Amino acid sequence: MPVKTIEWVGGPDGAARLIDQTLLPTELKHLDVTDVETMWEAIRMLRIRGAPAIGIAAAFGLYMAVRDSRAGDYATFKAELDRAAQYLAGSRPTAVNLFWALKRIQDLVAAHAREPVPALKQRILDEAMRMIDEDNAVCRAIGEYGLELLVGQGQAGGLPGQAGSLTCTILTHCNAGGLATAQWGTALAPVYLAAERGIPVHVYADETRPLLQGARITAWELQQAGVPVTLITDNMAATVMAQGRIDAVIVGTDRVAANGDVANKIGTLGVAILAKEFGVPFYVAAPTSSIDMSLASGDLIPIEERKPEEVTEGFGRRTAPPGVPVYNPAFDVTPNRYVTALITEKGALRPPYTDALRTLLTPDTGRIQSE
Numbered sequence: 001m002p003v004k005t006i007e008w009v010g011g012p013d014g015a016a017r018l019i020d021q022t023l024l025p026t027e028l029k030h031l032d033v034t035d036v037e038t039m040w041e042a043i044r045m046l047r048i049r050g051a052p053a054i055g056i057a058a059a060f061g062l063y064m065a066v067r068d069s070r071a072g073d074y075a076t077f078k079a080e081l082d083r084a085a086q087y088l089a090g091s092r093p094t095a096v097n098l099f100w101a102l103k104r105i106q107d108l109v110a111a112h113a114r115e116p117v118p119a120l121k122q123r124i125l126d127e128a129m130r131m132i133d134e135d136n137a138v139c140r141a142i143g144e145y146g147l148e149l150l151v152g153q154g155q156a157g158g159l160p161g162q163a164g165s166l167t168c169t170i171l172t173h174c175n176a177g178g179l180a181t182a183q184w185g186t187a188l189a190p191v192y193l194a195a196e197r198g199i200p201v202h203v204y205a206d207e208t209r210p211l212l213q214g215a216r217i218t219a220w221e222l223q224q225a226g227v228p229v230t231l232i233t234d235n236m237a238a239t240v241m242a243q244g245r246i247d248a249v250i251v252g253t254d255r256v257a258a259n260g261d262v263a264n265k266i267g268t269l270g271v272a273i274l275a276k277e278f279g280v281p282f283y284v285a286a287p288t289s290s291i292d293m294s295l296a297s298g299d300l301i302p303i304e305e306r307k308p309e310e311v312t313e314g315f316g317r318r319t320a321p322p323g324v325p326v327y328n329p330a331f332d333v334t335p336n337r338y339v340t341a342l343i344t345e346k347g348a349l350r351p352p353y354t355d356a357l358r359t360l361l362t363p364d365t366g367r368i369q370s371e
Contacts (some may be wrong), residue, residue: 003224004183005053008129009059012067012122014058020047021179025220036065036084043091043098044237044256048179050253051290052135058088059128067121074113077120081109093302094263094331095254096292119264135182138287140343143189146285149341149348150190151199167200169247171237174208175217176252176267176285178225185287186343187250188222195227196344201268202228204246208265209234210311210328234267243279249275250283250343256291258351260336261298266329272338281340288344291357298333306330 006018022045023029031047033039039061042048065084071077085102092098096122108127109120113182141297150168176187184192188214194201203222213233222229232240239248249271253262262268275282297299308326312318320326342349342356349356 002322003178003221005050005179006056006060006116006130006182007148008125008188012125016057018042018048018053018057021049021177021217022047024179024216025145025319031037033060034064036061036088036091039064040088040091043088049213050175051095051097051252052139052181052186052287053179054092054095055101055289056128056131056135056182058091058098059101059124059131060106061088063100063124063128066124069117069121071117074117074120077117078109078113083104085249092304094304097254097287097289100197100289105132105138105368128342132182135287136184138289138345139181139184139186139189140193140342142186142285142287143184143193143304145345145348146187146190146250146283146343147193147199149281149283149343150194150201153278162353167202169202169204170247171206171249171269171271171280172204172218172242173234173237173249173251174269175213175221176250177218177221179217179221185252186287187283188218188253190250190343191222191227193223195225202230204230204232204240204272206237206267207231207233208267212314213265234270237276238274241359243276245274246278246280247281248281250285253284253286253290254331255295255301256284256286256342256357257295257298258293258354258357259297260339260342260349260351261301261305262286262334262336262339262342264334265333266332269332269334269338272334276338282338283341283343284339285343286345288361291361293307293343293357293361298335300329301333303333304330 009017015034017030017032020029020031066081069080177185191201205214205218219231251264251268253264255263272282298354306328311328312320312328336353
């Protein structure tokens, strides 16, 4: 079973316990976060990462921001909550789940404005914990629909030295596994379900530069779960596809625009283009909380640009000359024409995505707002 990425320990005075992913794969360390400032730092510094996990972390952060509030009336309490939400919203700009979770908590409090402040605090904590249960259910459902797409595709013989194997071999980029969610993952949920049911599966994990989430996190969690995994550098993806080793590509997403364009970790666009060239289906695992119907296309998705040291001094060692200019976007946008299917917890969507997404979403979900 995949490891738990985030959980609440203790009662109302407890803490959000999360895995510090910056230390993987050499050290597995849990952090007990007890205040909103520490949670902001954990999100910003990628101690917790992945769109669904960021949303849950933000909800817990809101609770920690107001649990010691001495506000005696709703208006004062709501003002404190809104300030904390604005603060947390500044931690990272691309993952829509962050804003979805903050808005969900704010709407919950507004809907119970007549209740006393202590009751509102408990509602916030209960709602954040409910998000974990919901996320697990969503990821399992994505896994079921994703597995339906993968069954029967194991023809590539993707295991090294085992041509003709019926093992289903997928390629993934970055980490959309258990460590990007509460536990089960989005893109890797079909993999975990396959392994659970004895269906042979093998994963090629892109290294994912510059922060190596594929190498440090995806490879680590798959090993922990006993799933066969082969690590490749990003520039090997074309070769393994050309050699016929890959049956399908599955990636996650931090935001899906209304037309089906998807933002994901930098390098995903290149993988999608390669998949189209070599006739490999390209699937995107997308919980509905990652869908942003307020943005008509991916061109409008805000893309986080991170500090140049991640490129020039990765993991503490200088790899570029001092003073060289660096462009370091954390995400890219894959146009919908490269996406074979969007796998949601409500089913797999096929083009045209504008119509499919509009049909899928309820009015409330469709009103998800960007930053």
